[in-house]
Amino acid sequence: LKDGLREAEHANTVKSQFLAMMSHEIRTPLNAILGMQELLTHTPLNSTQASYLQTATLAGNNLMALVNDILDLTKVEAGKLDLEDIPFNVIELTQLCVQLLTVTAEAKALKLITIIDPELMPWISGDPLRFRQVLLNLLSNGIKFTEQGSVTVTLSSYASTDSACALLVEVIDTGIGIPEDLQAGLFEVFVQVDPSDTRKYGGSGLGLAISKRLVTLWGGQIGIDSTPSVGSRFWFTIGATVVAPEQSLL
Numbered sequence: 001l002k003d004g005l006r007e008a009e010h011a012n013t014v015k016s017q018f019l020a021m022m023s024h025e026i027r028t029p030l031n032a033i034l035g036m037q038e039l040l041t042h043t044p045l046n047s048t049q050a051s052y053l054q055t056a057t058l059a060g061n062n063l064m065a066l067v068n069d070i071l072d073l074t075k076v077e078a079g080k081l082d083l084e085d086i087p088f089n090v091i092e093l094t095q096l097c098v099q100l101l102t103v104t105a106e107a108k109a110l111k112l113i114t115i116i117d118p119e120l121m122p123w124i125s126g127d128p129l130r131f132r133q134v135l136l137n138l139l140s141n142g143i144k145f146t147e148q149g150s151v152t153v154t155l156s157s158y159a160s161t162d163s164a165c166a167l168l169v170e171v172i173d174t175g176i177g178i179p180e181d182l183q184a185g186l187f188e189v190f191v192q193v194d195p196s197d198t199r200k201y202g203g204s205g206l207g208l209a210i211s212k213r214l215v216t217l218w219g220g221q222i223g224i225d226s227t228p229s230v231g232s233r234f235w236f237t238i239g240a241t242v243v244a245p246e247q248s249l250l
């Protein structure tokens, strides 16, 4: 039994490494394709050619997002993803994420609201890229699955001392909601509420699975409360060291 288990674990690691390598290898030519497509857009094109190019670019960008997701997932699973521990301003970063999605929200006439706890210490130490990745994923899902109303981001600290704090980030939408029996499974890979979601909304069902792995790696938790046709509240917590602004400048 022990031998069998060891073999299965080995096979699993080999599979993860293979996937990680493949994703990495696919990114290089894909970058070249996307780069050349970008250059093509700056050349004279008739309207049919421009529309073909637009479709190719959209598909290329979707493929790149998928490959990046697979790479992240396999890296976490192979234990190869290390979180950074550098000072960053969590309030500014949250506002930046909201700003990045303002145009998408406005296109659907949705209100994008940010609520920040005034007591919150803005400078913390952690991994700003991964914080941004999780928050952008929750925010873009909120916008994607909401047809009218609002998407609200709240940032608060539920336990803090002078040197450490526990952050709670919430993304609350007034969208389609998720039936209770399907909520827990959403953090598994390739799970979508409705199999036709990919066609209708795009996406691959990897975002929440990656978010869960990243938050867990950070020592935090992630969860959901949702009511169909009313909306959803996705939240995550992380613990962080508070840093003084002068330290962050250094």
Ligand code: ADP
Pocket: 137, 141, 142, 143, 145, 173, 175, 176, 177, 178, 186, 191, 192, 193, 194, 197, 202, 203, 204, 205, 206, 207, 208, 209, 232
């Ligand atoms: P993707 O959005 O790429 O499909 P995710 O892992 O981010 O992948 O989300 C998985 C599924 O969870 C989505 O396809 C959708 O069915 C559901 N979901 C996620 N966020 C929301 C939300 N805010 N409102 C309703 N459904 C959601």
